[in-house]
């Protein structure tokens with residue numbers, strides 16, 4: 001039934017069928033989250049790291065209306081370079097398919113396509129969340145509703161303080177999404193290890209993470225989990241400096257009237273511009289770090305399900 005829409009590459013398909021560890025990766029980070037050529041280099045290296053840690057990578061994206069699971073190197077290059085790649089969240093999927101367009105998948109849509117394919121673990125940089133000022137604008141990322149409903153564990157470096165992290169955590173709590181700190185008591189804030197907000201639970205081993213994920217789904221407690229894995233200390237940015245940069249970027253976005261789906265990509269590129277690329281280096285390193293943890297979780301989870 002889904003085969004009309006889904007195209008899973010043969011290596012990934014075989015691994016899924018055998019219950020071997022597979023890690024999903026999103027493509028909005030490639031097309032809208034980082035500049036070329038660092039986006040493509042990062043996407044390829046993340047896949048290598050996942051392989052080195054015993055799992056099969058599956059970068060997900062939409063090409064000419066096909067939901068692709070496991071993009072080839074050429075396709076990753078294409079997603080990183082092409083100009084007309086839409087940012088695709090849950091609401092956009094049917095349109096991009098019907099019109100046979102190219103789409104980069106967000107956390108929400110990557111979770112959807114992972115779940116359709118049978119992939120349980122997904123590695124990214126940061127999740128979307130409740131934007132600052134959402135009390136007025138209602139700007140709350142569809143990523144959060146997806147986490148509420150779709151059975152995929154998401155390994156990330158927390159959420160950027162372009163968001164209201166406190167409200168994001170409240171929203172996740174309301175929807176029953178566990179927020180776990182991997183080897184940390186604090187929810188990480190992407191560029192920094194600390195956010196000022198505690199996680200619900202700290203977990204110090206990948207085995208325990210896998211066990212918790214399986215128990216949740218065994219009990220039909222549907223929905224995802226957020227595994228917050230802090231950026232390695234050596235790549236962390238200064239808390240005050242990055243927060244000033246983010247404040248300035250938000251002021252500029254407001255001044256220019258940037259809203260809706262364009263807001264996150266605008267803030268990301270503005271932050272990179274103001275920090276002269278330093279934030280980009282941190283961004284890349286935290287994704288690599290998440291890939292290591294995500295692969296290990298996928299390996300442990302696959303043992304539990306076999």
Ligand code: PSU
Pocket residue numbers: 026028029032033089105106107108125126127128129140141142143160190260261262264265268
């Ligand atoms: N946060 C980041 N980098 C990103 C994104 C978020 O630090 O690249 C992307 C992800 O794909 C995420 C999406 O799912 O932005 C959220 O967009 P929005 O806020 O429009 O839902």
Ligand code: MN
Pocket residue numbers: 139140141142260261263
């Ligand atoms: Mn939004």
